[in-house]
Amino acid sequence: MTVRIVTDSTADIPAEEAEAAGITVVPLTVFFGDDAYLDGVELDNAGFYRKLEASKELPTTSQPSPIKFQEAYTRLIEEGADGILSIHLSSKLSGTYQSAFNASTSLPDDVKKVPIEVIDSLSISVGMSRAILQAAQEARDGLPLDEIKAHAVDQLERTYILAVLDTLEYVRRGGRIGTARAMLGNMLSFKPIISLKDGAVVAVEQPRTRSKAYVRVAQMLGDMAPLEAVSIAESDEQVGLQLAQALKATYQGEVPRYKLGSALGTHTGPGTAAIAVVKARR
Amino acid sequence: MQEQPTRSTTRQRPRRVSVFDGQDLKKAIVAAAAWLEEHRERINALNVFPVPDGDTGSNMSATMKSAIRTIATSNEQAAGAVAARVAHDALLGARGNSGVILSQTLRGLALGLDKKTTFTSADLANAFQEAERLAYRAVIKPVEGTILTVVRDAAEAAKKSAEHGDDLVQLLQEVVYAARQSVARTPDLLPTLKQAGVVDAGGQGFYILLEGMWRYARGETAAPAISTNSAQEAVDMKKGRVSVEEEFGYEVVFLLRGQQLDVEGIRQAIIAMGGVSTVVAGDEKMLKVHTHTQTPGKILDYGVSLGSLLDINIENLQEQSLTYEAESKAEHAAEAPSEAQATEIATIAVSSGSGFDQVFEGLGASALVAGGQTMNPSTEELLNAVEAVAANKVIILPNNKNVILSAQQVLGLTQKEVYVVPSKSMPQGIAALSTFNFGADFATNCETMTEAMQQINTAEITRAVRTVELGDLQVREGDFIGVVNGNLVVASRNIKQVMHDTLQRMDIDSHEIVTLYSGEDVTEEEAQQMVRRVKEQHSHLEIELVNGGQPYYAYIISAE
Numbered sequence: 041m042t043v044r045i046v047t048d049s050t051a052d053i054p055a056e057e058a059e060a061a062g063i064t065v066v067p068l069t070v071f072f073g074d075d076a077y078l079d080g081v082e083l084d085n086a087g088f089y090r091k092l093e094a095s096k097e098l099p100t101t102s103q104p105s106p107i108k109f110q111e112a113y114t115r116l117i118e119e120g121a122d123g124i125l126s127i128h129l130s131s132k133l134s135g136t137y138q139s140a141f142n143a144s145t146s147l148p149d150d151v152k153k154v155p156i157e158v159i160d161s162l163s164i165s166v167g168m169s170r171a172i173l174q175a176a177q178e179a180r181d182g183l184p185l186d187e188i189k190a191h192a193v194d195q196l197e198r199t200y201i202l203a204v205l206d207t208l209e210y211v212r213r214g215g216r217i218g219t220a221r222a223m224l225g226n227m228l229s230f231k232p233i234i235s236l237k238d239g240a241v242v243a244v245e246q247p248r249t250r251s252k253a254y255v256r257v258a259q260m261l262g263d264m265a266p267l268e269a270v271s272i273a274e275s276d277e278q279v280g281l282q283l284a285q286a287l288k289a290t291y292q293g294e295v296p297r298y299k300l301g302s303a304l305g306t307h308t309g310p311g312t313a314a315i316a317v318v319k320a321r322r
Numbered sequence: 323m324q325e326q327p328t329r330s331t332t333r334q335r336p337r338r339v340s341v342f343d344g345q346d347l348k349k350a351i352v353a354a355a356a357w358l359e360e361h362r363e364r365i366n367a368l369n370v371f372p373v374p375d376g377d378t379g380s381n382m383s384a385t386m387k388s389a390i391r392t393i394a395t396s397n398e399q400a401a402g403a404v405a406a407r408v409a410h411d412a413l414l415g416a417r418g419n420s421g422v423i424l425s426q427t428l429r430g431l432a433l434g435l436d437k438k439t440t441f442t443s444a445d446l447a448n449a450f451q452e453a454e455r456l457a458y459r460a461v462i463k464p465v466e467g468t469i470l471t472v473v474r475d476a477a478e479a480a481k482k483s484a485e486h487g488d489d490l491v492q493l494l495q496e497v498v499y500a501a502r503q504s505v506a507r508t509p510d511l512l513p514t515l516k517q518a519g520v521v522d523a524g525g526q527g528f529y530i531l532l533e534g535m536w537r538y539a540r541g542e543t544a545a546p547a548i549s550t551n552s553a554q555e556a557v558d559m560k561k562g563r564v565s566v567e568e569e570f571g572y573e574v575v576f577l578l579r580g581q582q583l584d585v586e587g588i589r590q591a592i593i594a595m596g597g598v599s600t601v602v603a604g605d606e607k608m609l610k611v612h613t614h615t616q617t618p619g620k621i622l623d624y625g626v627s628l629g630s631l632l633d634i635n636i637e638n639l640q641e642q643s644l645t646y647e648a649e650s651k652a653e654h655a656a657e658a659p660s661e662a663q664a665t666e667i668a669t670i671a672v673s674s675g676s677g678f679d680q681v682f683e684g685l686g687a688s689a690l691v692a693g694g695q696t697m698n699p700s701t702e703e704l705l706n707a708v709e710a711v712a713a714n715k716v717i718i719l720p721n722n723k724n725v726i727l728s729a730q731q732v733l734g735l736t737q738k739e740v741y742v743v744p745s746k747s748m749p750q751g752i753a754a755l756s757t758f759n760f761g762a763d764f765a766t767n768c769e770t771m772t773e774a775m776q777q778i779n780t781a782e783i784t785r786a787v788r789t790v791e792l793g794d795l796q797v798r799e800g801d802f803i804g805v806v807n808g809n810l811v812v813a814s815r816n817i818k819q820v821m822h823d824t825l826q827r828m829d830i831d832s833h834e835i836v837t838l839y840s841g842e843d844v845t846e847e848e849a850q851q852m853v854r855r856v857k858e859q860h861s862h863l864e865i866e867l868v869n870g871g872q873p874y875y876a877y878i879i880s881a882e
Contacts, residue, residue: 227681227868228837230756233490237761246685248882249834249864256757 043179043188044116046126047172048104048136050303051078052165052273061176064112068136069102070302077302085299089275089310092302098213101303103135109143114151123185124156127172127192128237129164129303157189159196162239165304166273166316167201198268198319202244202260204253204283205232206311211241233257234308241307250279255285257315262290266320269293272313275299279313287315339539343440344404348393350535352409355386357534358527365530366420368523370514371810372786372797378523381418381698381724385425386531387698388415399827400439405432405449413731414702419461420524422701422727423469426460427453427528443493450477450497456700460727467511469524475504476532494536501529573637575611580629582606588628595620610806637646642832643833667764668713669750671730672699672721675840675872678748683753688713698724708736715739715764719751723808741768745775746808748870749837749880753778779833781806781824783877786813802876817876819853822859824879833881836863839870840877852877 048055049067058065067078070088077083079101083091086281088252092099092318109126116124126144131137144156161168178188205211212298214264230246231253243262247253261270271293274280282298287295301314330564342350358365358379365379368482384554389412398404407433414426433456434449435441441449454477469531479500483493508517508522515522574597578588583606597613615621618636668688673679674697679690693699708716716738720729723746733740745751754771762770767862772804786801797803797813806822812823836856840849846869851869870878 126661173714227684228752229866242761244759244761248753248837250758251834252882 042182043123043125043185044121044123045176045179046109046112046116046124046138046140047168047171048128048303049068049081049301050129050136050164051127051169051172052298052301052304053069053169053172054298055080057173061173062180063102063172063176064116066104066108066112066140067321068104068134068206068303070306071100071102073097079302083302085275085301085305088302088305090131092305093310098210099302099306101134101279101306103139106139106143106146109140110147113143113147113156116155117151121154123154123155125166125175125179125185125189126156126158127175127196128159129159129168130162130236131160132162132239133164133241133307134303155185155187159189159192160239161196162314163196163199163201163236165201165300165314166271166298166313167199167236168196168318170269170271170318171195171199194319194321198321200317200319201236201314202257202262202317203273203308203312203314204250204257204279205234205308206250207309210307210309250282251286254283254288257283258286258288258290261287261315261317264292264317264319267291267293268318268320270295270318271316272297272315273304273316274298275300275305275308275310275312283313283315326444338492340445341440341442342401342490344399344401345397345664347401347404347435347441348390348396348398350415351404352537352851353538353687354393354531355383355390355474357537358386361530365523365527367788368520368526369787370518370520370805371792371805372788372790372799373782373784373805373810378420378527380840381421382424382524382527382531383415384410384700384875385421386413388412388702389425389428391415395688401441402432402438405435407842408432413735414700414705416701416728416731418698418724419470419727420527421698422731423457423460423473423524424454424528424531425701425731427473430454430456432603441487443484443490446490446493447477447480450480453477454829465512467508467515467525469528471508471511472501472504472522472525472528476501476528476707489540491536493538494532494539496681498529498536501525501532503625504841505529517792543786570638572615574613574615574621574635576622576625576634577608577610577632578625578629579632583609583628585609591624595624596631597621643740666713667715667758667767668711669717669719669758670704670707670711670757671719671755672704672725673748673751675839675842677868677870678872679792680847681752681868681870682755685752685753686760687719688716693722693725698722698728701728704729705732706742708732708738713738716741717758717764717768718742719754719771721745721748721751739764743768743771743775747780747782747880748872748878749780750775750778752880753882777882779807779828779830781828781879781881782875783817783820783824783879785876818852818855821856821877825856825860826882828879830863830881831860834864835866836860837866837871837880838877839868839879841870841872841875843873844876 046064049065067081070077070079070083071110072091113124128137144158144233148264174195175188175192201312229249231250232246233244233253233256235242235244245255245256270293272283272295274297284295300314362379362383366377373534389408391411392407393404397729409429409670412428416422416425430453431449434452438445454474455471457470464470476497480493505525508525509847540547561613591612598617613621670691671682671687672693673682673690674693682690689707691699691703691707704718717731720726720742726742726744743754747755753831754775757770757774758767782805783802786797786799786803789799790797792810795813801809801815802817802820804820806824811827812820814820838853849867853865857865872878
C-alpha cells in the first residue's frame, strides 16, 4: 500500500536516482530536424549539447502525449499504488502538465481506482526535482497522498530558480521570452540572468561577463537567506563548477550539481548554469 | 523707470534710479541675456581641458534665453511676478551645471522680490543674499573659485552698497566691480584654473550678466531685440518624441484611442500643422498628444480623424498667469497613456550617437534624451521625457557630469518619483541599466544601478580643441588625447599611441572585457584595425567593438 510519484524528463533527475527512489519518469521528445529522441533515454546530456552546438537548426521539444501518461498511471495502479502524485514542469513552458492532467481525468473508471493528483510546479529542472525526490522519500515512508502533496506544494512555493545564460539567442528562438523581450537585439554581448516568475521566463539582470553574473547570483542567493537547500543544474561541468565556486561567498551548505537536460537546454543554450534555491520555512 | 534729478556727489553719475518696476526688471534681464549671448564664445574659450565638452558660455546663454522666453513679450508691471516667471523659465531651460546654478540665483532673486510691485536697492541687496544662499545649496560640495564665489562676492557688495544708501545704478556698479575682481581671483582659489591659465567660465558668465543689467540701468543700451526662437535647439527625443520650443498660442493635450496608430507619423503630422513642443507618446492603441499651436481646432480635427479623443485639455498660454504652479505640470502626468504601466518603473537615458541609442534601447530604456559631451540637455527636456513616459517612477541616467545637476532639478518639477543615478559617462549608464531588474522595486533598483555604475572604468579618445600645457603634457590643437576617468593622460598625433597609453592607464589587463565604442568619424575598417591591434597587445582580453556613432569622440572605452 503506497503512493507512487510520477514526473517528466525535464526534472533532470538522473535515471539511476529516479529508479532507486521509485520515481516514474515520462520522457519528452527532442527533435533535431526530423530525428526524434526520447529525452534522457535515447539522448543524454553530453550528446544533446554536442548536437545542439553542431545543429544549424534549433531543436524542438514535444510534450508526451496523454497516452504516455495513461500508460504510466495504469501500470502503477496495476502494481498496487493507492495514490499517484504527478509533478510537472511549468505549464507556461510546455504542454506537459496539460497532457498529464488530461490523462488523469480521462482514465476509464475501471482503471482509475485510486486518486491521481497532478501538480503544475511552475518551475523546471532543479527547480522541481528536490520537491519530487522529497515526495518519493515520503511515499516510501508511507505518508498519505494528501500530506505528500501538501509538502511538495509547500516546497515548490519556496523554490526560486536563477539561470546564467551564455546568450539570449536560444531563449529568443524558442519564443519563451516573457519580459526578457526587453533585452533582445542588443549590440553588446551580455551573460543574462533569467528567472521564472509565476512559471514564465523573466529577465533579471544583464551583466557583461560570466564571472560577474555568478557573483550577482551569489549575492541574490545571500539576499534570500535563510535557505533550506541550493542545487545547481549545469549544461556542462565547467560552468557548474565555476558557479559552485562563486556561491561559496554567500552559501556554505552542500550544493548538489545536476545535468541540465535537453528540454530546458533547448531554450537556454550551451553554457548555461542554473541554481534552484529553496528558502527556509518562515 | 523713475528718474530723479542727479544729486551733486563726489562721483559722476549719469542719473539716479531709486526704484525698478516689473518692466524695468524685464528690460534689465533681457539686456543681460543679450550681453551674455554676445560674450558666449569668449566664455566658451575659458575651458580648463582641451576636450570638446559642454561649453559654459553656450549653456549659460541657452539658460538665459529660456529665462526670458515668457517675459520678453509680457506687460507685467509687478517686479515680483516677472522675477518668478524668469526663475521658473530659467530652471526649465537650465543646461549644464553652470546653467543650474544660474537658475538658482534667479530663483533667489525671485524669492527676494516676492510680492513686490517695485523694488529698491535694499530689496535688490536682499535678493542677492537669497541668490547666494540658493546657489550654494544647489551643489552638494560647493567649490570656491567658481561661479559660487562670484555670486557671494557680488551679494556682499550689494549689501554694502545698499547700506551705504546707493541707488540701483550705483549698487549694480558696485556689484559689477566686485564680480569682476572676484572672477580675476578665481585662479588663486582653484589650481586647475591657474594651471590652464584661465579664469572660471561660470563666474565670468555671471559677471557678464551683471554687467548687462548695469549697462541697462545706467541707460547705456536700450534692451536689444533678442530672438527667443533660437533659445532652444529642437531636440529629437527617440521614443518620448520630445522637442522643445518657446511657449505660445494654445497648449493642447489629449489622449487618442484608435487602432494601429503611428506615433512617429502622428508627431510629424502635428508638427507639419504648426504644432511646437510636440510630444506624442504611447502605443498603437492609445497615445497622448501634447503640443502648442495657434490653431487648436485643426489639431483636434486631425485627432478625431484617427480615432476617439479623451481627456481633452486646451489652455491659452498667452493668457496664463505669470505665476507658475508646479502642480499644473504634474496634472499632465496623471493622464499618462497606459494606466496599466503607471506603477512600473521607467528608465530615461541621455544618449549621443545612433549606436549608443541602440544599446540603451536594447537594454530596455523607456526613453532617450539627446545629449552628450557637447550638447547638454536642459532640465525641461529631461522633465518632458519624465512626464512623457507612462510610469510614475522614473530613473534618469544623465551619463555626463555636466548633466547630473540639471537632471536633479527635475525632482522639484514633477509629482512623479524620480531618482537620478549619477552616471558620468554613457558606459557608466550602460553598466547601471544592465543591472535594472524588472522584478525589483524602485529603491532596490536605484541602489543596485548606482553601485553597478561605480564598478566601471571609462576612457575617451578625442581631439584637442586648443593648444595647452597641462602639467607635463604638451597638448597641441588637433592632437588625439586620451581622457581616463576624467583625467587627461596622453596627447599625440598618433591615435594608436594614444589608444595604447590610454588602455595602459586604465589598467585594462586587470579587467575581463573591454568595449570600444567607435565614433561617427571612425570608419568600420579603421575600427576593426584598432581592435586587432588591441587584441594583439592584450590577448587574454575579450574585446568588443560597437559602432557608437558618437560625435567628436573617436573612441569611448569601457573596461569591466
